Amino acid sequence: MKFTCLHENLNKGLNQVSHLASKNVSLPILNNVMIVCEGGVIKLSATNLEIGVNTIIRGKVEEEGKITIPAKTIADYINLLSDDKVEISSQDNSLFIASRNTKTIIKGQGVEEFPLIPLVEQKEAYYIKTKEFKKAISQTVYAVAQDESRPEISGVFLSISGETATLVATDSYRLAEKKVKLTKTSKKNIAIIIPTRTILELSRILSEEVNQLEMYFNDNQIMFVCEGVEIISRIIEGQYPDYKQIIPQEYKTTASFSREGMVKAVKGAALFSKTGINDVNIKIDPTGNKLIISSANTQLGESVAEFKAEVVGEANExxxxxxxxLDGLSNLESSEAxxxxxxxxxxxxxxxKGDNEFTYIIMPIKQ
Known part of the structure; x- marks a missing residue:
């Protein structure tokens, strides 16, 4: 195997795939990244058996071949280089790296034991804007359940219907729902649960500079494709809870307020909340058109903050x-909430305020 490429291209490709290769004692080959030169294409691949990533880098292939190399070693080394071009070759399971001022050999392994990353057949694509999808991930993934005893809520629920993709995450104490428009209306409805690790890897790898993301599905996998990068993942088996049942259809009280003012008031009250309970009291006063945020602790003291609000409906608490x-408030994309x-x-x-695409539901602390 022999190829030449720009240092920038190789470094970017290794950063995209090497993060997935972690220290695996039982299957050491998973610590490696596979480099394949075939048909004039340079491809880097890594997998942890649940997620696989392939990325194509631009360069000049002089000789075809395959090898696997410890991911951390090659990624860290290439990141240190400052030369514009890098020449890579392999022989007898060793990788030779040459730049203008350096020559390095990294011991590798053959590709025989490297797991095959099964691709999803690209029959029907679902298209969405990359920037909007990354934003939807950041507005939901934090609410995923950390306890894997309920696997159906340990991932992000993705449903697609018509021209709308909806991402949902919940840990049964709070729920975040974000709706995003597809760039092309879907022909078939989709409802799957994506592992949290996959969603986080996707968010890390995706570049907002690339306008469009493609999605492909089969019975047990999802594949994301974006500018030469393929991210393939299993999906979580099971039925996602009917989360719409817990979203109230009608309310008795609605208050509009300054998001920044609310954040400061809640942070102040949080200092006096009860340890392990983290309770803050919210009182809505329609007569005075105000919100009252308070908390009390017998050992520390108490905090009460009032600020203006536009209240519709009855008094509530x-x-x-x-x-x-605070998680919900920090993900509202408006100064008014x-x-x-x-x-x-x-x-x-x-x-x-005025945004129906993001909804954040919180269960109360019953006292």
């Missing part, structure tokens, strides 16, 4: 976990 509340309540026993909703 609820107790939330301040960590969950709304909170909607039924009573202190039912879920409440946060939304950016």
């Amino acid at each position: 609820i107790v939330f976990n301040h960590r969950y509340l 709304t909170i909607s309540l039924i009573n202190r026993s039912n879920p409440g909703a946060l939304m950016a």
Whole structure:
């Protein structure tokens, strides 16, 4: 195998795939990245058996071949180089790297034991804007359940219908839902659960400079394709809970307020919340058109903050976990936000004012 490429291209490709190769004692080959030169194409691949990543890098192939190399070693070394061009060749399971001022040999392995990364047949593509999809990931993935005893909520739910893709995550204490428009109306509805690790890898690898992301599905896999990069993952088996049942259809009280003001008030109250409970009390006063955020701790003291709000409906009060509340507030893309309540026993909703694409539901702390 022999090829020449720009240092920038090789470094970018290795950064895209090497992160997936982790220290695996039982199957050491998974610590490697596979380099394949075939048909004039240079391809880098890595897998952890649940997720696989392939990326094509531009360069000049002089001799075809294949080899696997310890991912961390080659990625760290290439990252240190400052030359414009790099010449790569292999012989007897060793990789030779030559640049203007350096020559290096890295011991590798053959490709015989490297797991095959099965691709999803590219029959029907679903197209979405890369920037919007990355934003949807960041607005939902933090709400995924960390406890894998319920695998159906340990990933992000993706549903596609018509011209809308919806991402949902929940840990049963709060729920985040984000809707994104497809760039092309889908012919077939999709409903799958994507592992959290896959979603995080996807967000890390995707570049917002690339306008469009393609998605392909089969019965147990999903494949994302974006400018020469393929990310293939299994999907989580099982049925995602009917989350729409917990989203209230009507509320008795809605208050519009300054998001920044609310964040400061909640952070202040959080300092006096009870350890392990993280409780803050929210009171909506329609008479004074204001929100009152408070918390009390017998050992530390108490905090009460009032600020203006536009209130529609009756007086209301609820107790939330301040960590969950701040997570929701930080993901609202507006300076003005709304909170909607039924009573202190039912879920409440946060939304950016005038934005129906992102909904954040929080279960109350019942006292």
